[in-house]
Amino acid sequence: MNLELESMPLVEQVKAEALANGYRRETARQVGSTVRGLRGPTAPMFDVGDRIRHLAAELEAEEAEQRRAERMKAPNDLIATMNRQWPKDVAAVKAYAAAEGIKLGEAWARLIHKAAIAARNSGR
Secondary structure (H helix, E strand, O other), X not given: OOHHHHOOOHHXXXXXXXXXXXXXXHHXXXXXXXXXXXXXXXXXXXXXXXXXXXXXXXXXXXXXXXHHHHHOOOHHHHHHHHHHHOHXXXXXXXXXXXXXXXXXXXXXXXXXXXXXXXXHXXXX
C-alpha cells in the first residue's frame, strides 16, 4: 500500500480503492473500443476527477507565476534575484561599473539597455 493511501482514514481508503477498481473495470471493459475516453453510466464520475486534477494543476501554475511576478515588482527585486541566482553575472556588472567609473544602478541600466538592443537586433 502506498504512503498516501495509508495516511488516509479507513473510509477514504475504501472509497479511493472502490473508485480505482471501478475505473480499472470500466477501462478493461472498453479495451476493444475505438472510441477514446470512458463511456457508460460511470464514466462521468471519473471524468470529473480528471477535470478537477487538470484545473488544480492549472491553478497551481498560475499561482507560481503570480508569486514570481510578486517578487519582481521593482528594479531592486530584479537585482536581488540576480544576486541569488547569477552571482557571476552580478560580479561582471560590478566590474563594469568600476571600469566605467559609474554607480552600480547606472551600470545595471546600461547593460540591460544593451541586452535589449542585442535582443531586438537578433530578431527575437
